Amino acid sequence: MRYLTKLFLILLLVPTIMPAQEIIPMTASTEQSQPPRRQKIDGIVATVGDYIILDSDIDKSILEMKSQSRDMPDFSRCEILGKLMEDRLYAHQAIQDSIVVSDAQVRERMSKQIDYMVEQLGDMQKVVEYFRKDSEDDFRTDMFEIVKMGMLTQEMTSKIVDDVQITPEEVRTFFNKIPEADRPIFGAEMEVAQIVIAPKISDADKQAAINRLKEIKKEVQEGASFFGKAVLYTDDKASSSTGGFYKMNRKTQFVKEFKDVAFSLQEGEISEPFETEYGYHIIMVEKIRGQELELRHILISPKVSDQAMKEAREKAMLIKKRIDDKEITFSEAAKMMSDQKETRNNGGVLINPRTQDTRFELTKMDPSLYREVSNLKDNEVSYPVLDEEQGKKTFKLYTVTNRYDEHVADYAKDYTKIKALALKEKQFEAVGKWFDEKIKTTYVKVNGEYRDCKFTNDWMKKI
Known part of the structure; x- marks a missing residue:
């Protein structure tokens, strides 16, 4: 698109290091392979609103890109400057629109990124040396600003595209304008169904979890840190490192009971213990921003006895035998006997969380799910699989309900995917x-040799 720099450049320069990325340590040989750099004065090369961009910022971005990709394409300094200017415009406008990113949120995200860097490189000193900083304090100060800029950029981008909607007619128009030879090819997919059997938990064990949450709530009300308690005690491993933090609105994919309690609370209020399929929770709402909440929660899953686990597996095996013997279909068994509400009503069919469709592309399927279903034959039911999610142990039976070979996009069969592509294009247009x-209403200045750059956006405001 005209207004965006190359997609790969955008992805590489987003200042968030993801777990799948790998930092490539600089060795002596790689340092020697770099051409000698001329000494130059670090001057201001561009200004966007209240933000300036230094020549060294471009150097930092190049280093960041090298740290995230072994096979980085060559991008010109002009392209990188264009992306940095985009980030500054997002951040500048976010402040104008009173979008707030708290220092605590920035520190949480920065801590995750630094932990990952240390894990990759070995220790903090190596991280500091890798990013060519004089001290850890200098590195953390610089990192804080980078992370904050990225979070403001993300918040501003979300604000721009969140209200973009698309109609079925627009989806049809989008698809029809793609030349037949250029239509996307979708990889092999499958639809999967599951039956979930949860071991029975005694009333005494349930009450023990409730009592522990009540104790934690009392301690927090007396001055203890909710953040610290969540780090120590929550069974929700996905949020333990951030102190149980989540940001959500009414469309966010949380179970109904969790949403109902969250949206009933005022800022600073802590809920009473309540139950979901994952166990017992308490929630503390930190901020209410219109229809969006920033909250922390603690999950405690009641302990399960060995006998209860044995009985649950035996129940799952009996259900498998009844399906194998044709006494009952998998769909009927799921509707009558599965302990998971979300999939029970539709015969156990799973919804892909990435696409909200029932199909899973094999190359993008969660590895743990792929491992269990990839070798299943048509109508075959797996043996019970022990699964642990957010501290709760269950047994699952899987079956593959449909398979789809790799194919050229078909409007009728692939409507959900085509709609997502059409929506993305409309969001690009909105951006x-x-x-x-x-750009027309923001102070923008480009200095020196960079005035000759051919930017994808009209930063020079030429008429």
Whole structure:
């Protein structure tokens, strides 16, 4: 698109290091392979609103890109400057629109990134040396600003595209304008169904979990840190490192009971213990921003006895035998006997969380799920699989309900995927329009040799 730099450049320069990325340590040989750099004065090369961009910022971005990809394409300094200017415009406008990112949120995300860097490189000193900083304090100060800029950029981008909707007619128009030879090819997919059997938990064990949460709530009300308690005690491993933090709105994929309690609370209020399929929770709401909540929660899953686990597995095996013997279909068994509400009503069919469709592309399927279903034959039911999610142990039976070979996009069969592509294009157009409008009303200046750059956005405001 005209208004965006190359997609790969955008992804590489997002200042969030993801777990799948790998930092490539600089060795003596790689340092020697770099051409000698001329000494130059670190001057201001561009200004966007209240933000300046230094020549060294471009150097830092190049180093960041090298740290995230072994096979980095060559991007010109002009392309990188264009991306940095986009980030500054997002951040500048986020502040104008009163979008707030708290220092605590920035520190939480920065801590995760630094922990990952240390894990990759060995220790903090190596991280500091790798990013060519004089001290850990200098590195953390610089990192804080980078992370904050990225979070403001993400918040502003979300604000631009969140309200973009698309109609079925727009989806049809989008698909029809793609030349037949250029239509996307979708990889092999499958639909999967499951039956979930949860071991029975005694009333005494349930009450023990409730009592522990009540104790934690009392301790927090007396001055203890909810963050610290969540780190120490929550069974939700996905949020333990951030002190149980989540940001959510009414469309966010949380179970109904959790949403109902969260949206009933005022800022600073802590809920009473309540139950979901994962166990017992307490929630503390930190911020209410319109229809969006920032909250922390602690999950405690009641302990399960060995006898209860044995009985649950035996029940799962009996259900498998009844299906194998044709006494009952998998769908009927799921509706009558599965302990998971979300999939029980539709015969156990799983919804892909990435696409909200029932199909899973094999190359993008969660590895743990792929491992259990990839070798299943048509109509075959797996043996019970022990699964642990957010501290709760269950047994699952899987079956593959449909398979789809790799194929060229078909409007009727692939409507959900085509709709997602059409929506993405419309969101790009909304971002492009936003850039055109904001560049005209924001102070922008490009200095020196960079004035000759051919940017994808009209930063020079040429008429």
